[in-house]
Amino acid sequence: MKVTIFGTGYVGLVTGACLAEMGNHVVCVDIDEDKVSRLNRGEIPIFEPGLEPIVRRNHANGQLQFTTEAASAIAHAQIIFIAVGTPPDEDGSADLQYVLAVARDIGRHLDRYTVIVNKSTVPVGTADRVLKAAADELAARGANIAFDVVSNPEFLKEGDAVEDCLRPDRIVIGSSSERAVEWLRKLYAPFNRNHDRTVVMDVRSAELTKYAANAMLATKISFMNEIANIAERVGADVELVRQGIGADPRIGYHFIYPGAGYGGSCFPKDVQALERTARSVGYQARLLDAVEAVNYDQKSKLFEFIQRHFGGNISGRTVALWGLAFKPNTDDMREASSRRLIEALWEAGAKVRAYDPEAREETQRIYGQRDDLVLCDNAYQALEGADALAIVTEWKAFRSPDFARIRDLLKEPVIFDGRNLYEPRAVEDAGLAYYGIGRGRSV
Numbered sequence: 001m002k003v004t005i006f007g008t009g010y011v012g013l014v015t016g017a018c019l020a021e022m023g024n025h026v027v028c029v030d031i032d033e034d035k036v037s038r039l040n041r042g043e044i045p046i047f048e049p050g051l052e053p054i055v056r057r058n059h060a061n062g063q064l065q066f067t068t069e070a071a072s073a074i075a076h077a078q079i080i081f082i083a084v085g086t087p088p089d090e091d092g093s094a095d096l097q098y099v100l101a102v103a104r105d106i107g108r109h110l111d112r113y114t115v116i117v118n119k120s121t122v123p124v125g126t127a128d129r130v131l132k133a134a135a136d137e138l139a140a141r142g143a144n145i146a147f148d149v150v151s152n153p154e155f156l157k158e159g160d161a162v163e164d165c166l167r168p169d170r171i172v173i174g175s176s177s178e179r180a181v182e183w184l185r186k187l188y189a190p191f192n193r194n195h196d197r198t199v200v201m202d203v204r205s206a207e208l209t210k211y212a213a214n215a216m217l218a219t220k221i222s223f224m225n226e227i228a229n230i231a232e233r234v235g236a237d238v239e240l241v242r243q244g245i246g247a248d249p250r251i252g253y254h255f256i257y258p259g260a261g262y263g264g265s266c267f268p269k270d271v272q273a274l275e276r277t278a279r280s281v282g283y284q285a286r287l288l289d290a291v292e293a294v295n296y297d298q299k300s301k302l303f304e305f306i307q308r309h310f311g312g313n314i315s316g317r318t319v320a321l322w323g324l325a326f327k328p329n330t331d332d333m334r335e336a337s338s339r340r341l342i343e344a345l346w347e348a349g350a351k352v353r354a355y356d357p358e359a360r361e362e363t364q365r366i367y368g369q370r371d372d373l374v375l376c377d378n379a380y381q382a383l384e385g386a387d388a389l390a391i392v393t394e395w396k397a398f399r400s401p402d403f404a405r406i407r408d409l410l411k412e413p414v415i416f417d418g419r420n421l422y423e424p425r426a427v428e429d430a431g432l433a434y435y436g437i438g439r440g441r442s443v
């Protein structure tokens, strides 16, 4: 099929590449000229495992094109995806300016029946606003062209995005138009060969499904962090508690890891946006408020441990950070816990030496060149001249380190483990002090 995708970020680029891989003709549009020229030169602007060969192959054979030209891209498509950003507004609700700008562009250039599919995460009711924005533009030029607006929220995970896109758990299609649903079923058929993963529903339910999914996952994390905070005060080990509760299949082992808080471009903003949606219809989402509040405090945890360990004064100290990205297998730093820690350390007069396998360039872009931030080439180099080590992102490469080497390189042998990667006893046996999240000994 002929597909156009607005937005070549994590969602748009991965979706475009995977649809092209299945034989569709895909045009990806972005307003970021630099991004489009890099893509046209064969450079992939984000780190996402497995993405590069698919983009390269399909770009080379003409199945996948990149442009800044909205008009020709709209003329190309039977199906147009909107996959632009929906960052938080000043009050935390989703900022729809990019989505609605695309809707207006579509209305200005549409020349035949087209299915407009919203993949961006947007509040309930946005499909109606997209429809109106496009319809107003059509009316302004006296055109009478039918189109449908479908909600098709995206559930891919950064770091596993290609795999998730090729083998989705479910494909949610929110629409009351039989024709639109049929076209999308056809487009997604190659991803559905094993069994039908399509869940068709009304538009509003589809829009809410995405927020409910992210809010549920964020709730699991904040719940475990709450248990961790109780565990460390009562002398229990949350890692044992985690395994004890995960064994119940009604609870399960997935997504119940305590840690230094969740970040990323989705959970923080989506929990907030859902809370604002609830408020706008006269309902106070107390559980969501608590999920957010627990997470906010959790992001200060490592800093508090570090301050306490050094007697409340870390001015002039240097802290080594392992991990900067908000989670492993990505270079995304949006709302990353590392940023809160780094900024708190600077505020307290400390310096940072950091290593991340993928997020170095992004960290440099965010913070620029500074004397109090040294970005290192490998994990052990970050320890040179540092007083302490903080683990912020659970990259696989950090799971089995050489504790003796860490001890010898650090001025003060102490690890603040924000992802509970290590067994406290193993670290202590190697002659290092250990702080974990909810390990019953940190308070």
Ligand code: NAD
Binding pocket: 006, 007, 008, 009, 010, 011, 012, 029, 030, 031, 032, 035, 083, 084, 085, 086, 098, 101, 102, 119, 120, 121, 122, 154, 155, 156, 157, 158, 265, 266
């Ligand atoms: P992103 O910030 O990586 O990319 C968005 C892209 O849209 C940018 O390249 C930007 O230049 C482009 N853009 C903005 N306005 C445009 C316009 N008028 N025309 C064309 N391009 C335009 O965003 P992302 O992480 O891919 O997220 C996109 C949406 O998908 C968001 O609503 C997000 O909440 C949702 N989502 C993200 C993920 C994820 O893991 N990143 C997962 C599921 C859903």
